[in-house]
Amino acid sequence: MESIGVLMTCPPPDPYLVEQLEKRFTLFKFHSIPDKAHFLNSNKASIRAVVGNASAGADAQLIHQLPNLEIVSSFSVGLDKIDLAKCRERGIRVTNTPDVLTDDVADLAIGLMLAVLRRLCQSDRYVRSGQWKRGDFKLTTKFTGKSVGIIGLGRIGLAIAKRAEAFSCPISYHTRTEKSDVKYKYYPSVVELAANCQILVVACALTEETRHIINREVINALGPKGVLINIGRGPHVDEPELVSALVEGRLGGAGLDVFQDEPNVPEELFGLENVVLLPHVGSGTMETRKEMADLVVGNLEAHFLNKPLLTPVL
Ligand SMILES: O=CC(=O)O
Numbered sequence: 001m002e003s004i005g006v007l008m009t010c011p012p013p014d015p016y017l018v019e020q021l022e023k024r025f026t027l028f029k030f031h032s033i034p035d036k037a038h039f040l041n042s043n044k045a046s047i048r049a050v051v052g053n054a055s056a057g058a059d060a061q062l063i064h065q066l067p068n069l070e071i072v073s074s075f076s077v078g079l080d081k082i083d084l085a086k087c088r089e090r091g092i093r094v095t096n097t098p099d100v101l102t103d104d105v106a107d108l109a110i111g112l113m114l115a116v117l118r119r120l121c122q123s124d125r126y127v128r129s130g131q132w133k134r135g136d137f138k139l140t141t142k143f144t145g146k147s148v149g150i151i152g153l154g155r156i157g158l159a160i161a162k163r164a165e166a167f168s169c170p171i172s173y174h175t176r177t178e179k180s181d182v183k184y185k186y187y188p189s190v191v192e193l194a195a196n197c198q199i200l201v202v203a204c205a206l207t208e209e210t211r212h213i214i215n216r217e218v219i220n221a222l223g224p225k226g227v228l229i230n231i232g233r234g235p236h237v238d239e240p241e242l243v244s245a246l247v248e249g250r251l252g253g254a255g256l257d258v259f260q261d262e263p264n265v266p267e268e269l270f271g272l273e274n275v276v277l278l279p280h281v282g283s284g285t286m287e288t289r290k291e292m293a294d295l296v297v298g299n300l301e302a303h304f305l306n307k308p309l310l311t312p313v314l
Pocket of ligand 1: 101
């Protein structure tokens with residue numbers, strides 16, 4: 001398999017993944033190639049696979065430039081950086097890394113809820129800066145028992161619901177169609193869900209339909225005591241609307257792992273106490289990233305050995 005060219009379109013996300021790919025394939029790290037057009041012209045014939053992640057995948061233009069592309073193996077569960085329609089049209093296989101990261105992302109969502117309501121990051125800064133010596137930290141807000149609304153009840157949404165139930169949180173949700181196999185309350189509209197919960201979590205896939213699913217109306221329905229948690233994708237949220245709602249106090253708080261233009265984060269958020277900002281680390285544990293890397297490599301090996309893919313999307 002050494003002669004098979006694999007193009008990594010994202011900045012290398014993990015040394016183990018790079019090492020495993022380099023052991024088996026000819027790996028090209030696209031991100032660090034200065035003259036990309038020249039590189040593609042010279043190497044396009046040998047590239048039969050693309051590896052991407054949540055920051056870069058395979059868009060229509062790239063797919064068009066790779067005549068021998070057979071498979072896109074993504075080091076992510078999200079597929080929003082891959083032009084799936086183009087892949088389908090060209091018969092290009094697509095895989096992702098579901099299941100192995102579900103627990104980490106759900107854990108982080110709960111962590112963000114606790115961090116925002118109990119002001120964990122701010123309390124930590126309070127101790128480090130010596131302010132505790134001048135007086136106790138102010139009172140915060142209880143998490144146990146808060147009503148949690150979840151947008152998207154797939155693997156991750158369900159794992160968040162299960163965890164929040166352990167904190168005695170009543171759960172409600174919004175999905176395109178009501179699920180017959182869950183006991184949580186269903187709201188057919190996001191605005192209705194937001195108006196009826198205290199913590200609203202974005203846990204759905206990013207598609208054209210869910211882009212800006214959190215807009216001004218939803219934010220206003222969540223209200224000045226409500227908290228938004230986003231462990232999905234930045235573009236799920238109308239970010240300027242979110243920033244102005246937080247600055248003006250029309251929203252109670254936010255815990256954000258994802259942003260519209262990563263790694264750029266609106267600086268207006270930096271001074272706000274009721275906001276916790278994370279650098280897109282939902283699946284970022286050593287254990288999970290290794291499992292994800294093994295899936296990426298396993299899918300490529302399966303494909304090139306004509307075996308069934310481990311986690312096929314297309
Ligand atoms: O954002 C991370 C992923 O999609 O796995």
